[in-house]
Amino acid sequence: MRPYRHFFQLFRILFVLVLVFKTEAQALTKQKPSNNSVSAIFVFGDSTVDPGNNNYIQTFFRSNFQPYGRDFQNHIPTGRFTNGRLVTDFVASHLGLKEYVPPYLDQSLSIEELMTGVSFASAGTGYDPLTAQIAGVIPISKQLEYFREYKIRLEQAIGKERAQSLINKAGFLVSAGTNDFIVNYFGPPLRRQSYTVSSYQQFLVQNIQHLIKDLVDQGAQKMAIVGLPPIGCLPSVITLNSDAFHGRDCIESLSSVARDYNRLLQNHLKAMQSSGTQIYYADIYTPLADIIQRRKFGFDVVNRGCCGTGLFEASYACNTKSPICPDASKYAFWDAIHPTESTYYIIFKSLAPTLDLLL
Numbered sequence: 001m002r003p004y005r006h007f008f009q010l011f012r013i014l015f016v017l018v019l020v021f022k023t024e025a026q027a028l029t030k031q032k033p034s035n036n037s038v039s040a041i042f043v044f045g046d047s048t049v050d051p052g053n054n055n056y057i058q059t060f061f062r063s064n065f066q067p068y069g070r071d072f073q074n075h076i077p078t079g080r081f082t083n084g085r086l087v088t089d090f091v092a093s094h095l096g097l098k099e100y101v102p103p104y105l106d107q108s109l110s111i112e113e114l115m116t117g118v119s120f121a122s123a124g125t126g127y128d129p130l131t132a133q134i135a136g137v138i139p140i141s142k143q144l145e146y147f148r149e150y151k152i153r154l155e156q157a158i159g160k161e162r163a164q165s166l167i168n169k170a171g172f173l174v175s176a177g178t179n180d181f182i183v184n185y186f187g188p189p190l191r192r193q194s195y196t197v198s199s200y201q202q203f204l205v206q207n208i209q210h211l212i213k214d215l216v217d218q219g220a221q222k223m224a225i226v227g228l229p230p231i232g233c234l235p236s237v238i239t240l241n242s243d244a245f246h247g248r249d250c251i252e253s254l255s256s257v258a259r260d261y262n263r264l265l266q267n268h269l270k271a272m273q274s275s276g277t278q279i280y281y282a283d284i285y286t287p288l289a290d291i292i293q294r295r296k297f298g299f300d301v302v303n304r305g306c307c308g309t310g311l312f313e314a315s316y317a318c319n320t321k322s323p324i325c326p327d328a329s330k331y332a333f334w335d336a337i338h339p340t341e342s343t344y345y346i347i348f349k350s351l352a353p354t355l356d357l358l359l
Contacts (some may be wrong), residue, residue: 047123052079086340126180
């Protein structure tokens with residue numbers, strides 16, 4: 001029997017889904033590459049890179065409450081689906097731009113803050129428009145619309161020529177896709193009635209190609225597209241496809257779907273390379289597989305989250321009444337879907353060589 005037979009249950013039980021994907025905050029040192037040529041960072045995608053845009057829309061896909069943000073600056077729950085920073089926060093610090101990437105929908109942002117970059121991402125979204133519709137969140141197309149709005153605001157503040165130069169020199173990062181499979185394709189049967197797994201992978205990659213073209217038309221010249229994590233290793237996915245307390249191994253058939261998708265994406269990104277435009281594939285599958293399979297980094301717990309039982313809780317199911325592990329740095333996952341800050345830092349470190357190609 002196929003291991004994803006229970007995913008419709010996952011959609012009904014959980015409010016939020018996605019991955020992907022530091023060590024303790026006090027142990028971190030800010031890294032700044034020399035000869036920095038990136039003017040700003042612009043981020044599109046899902047909960048792996050949403051710093052709080054969903055706080056400003058009507059959706060259950062939220063995390064702007066405790067215990068989320070427990071290890072963030074001043075212990076503030078910002079809307080990030082983790083205990084601390086996201087990969088994009090570490091990237092911004094690494095590039096010497098800022099310590100945290102703010103959500104674009106935060107109307108209190110100054111022009112100075114806007115000039116060094118923002119995130120347009122929305123937890124629960126995907127490359128398939130139906131994914132955002134299911135979750136009631138911001139689709140990728142709307143995120144792109146917000147970016148066009150951002151450009152107008154920037155041009156009004158600093159002039160069209162200067163704004164265009166800033167965008168040309170900026171780094172663009174796109175991270176999505178997990179929800180398309182877990183919440184959408186392996187959830188309600190609509191897409192499975194029209195697509196095989198292979199044709200759905202092709203459909204998503206075609207949507208990514210359209211997004212890249214739109215970003216290039218808006219002036220983007222440096223971008224990284226993030227692949228899928230081992231989706232069969234998410235604690236909630238394991239819970240719904242095995243004994244909840246025993247035999248909690250990754251669901252290999254689902255992770256193989258992610259690997260096939262990643263190979264397809266890489267091939268298409270290579271074909272899209274052109275003079276004047278840098279497009280790189282960002283591999284998060286490998287570092288997460290290394291962590292989860294205990295080959296590296298020494299996490300104590302890799303198959304359940306720090307919040308609650310760690311077997312299914314996420315978003316509102318992870319709340320102030322949930323028991324929390326005392327040391328999240330020993331856990332690969334914060335809730336049953338999203339990594340801890342420690343895991344995100346390791347992912348960032350693995351991506352740093354690719355990101356430095358954008359300099």
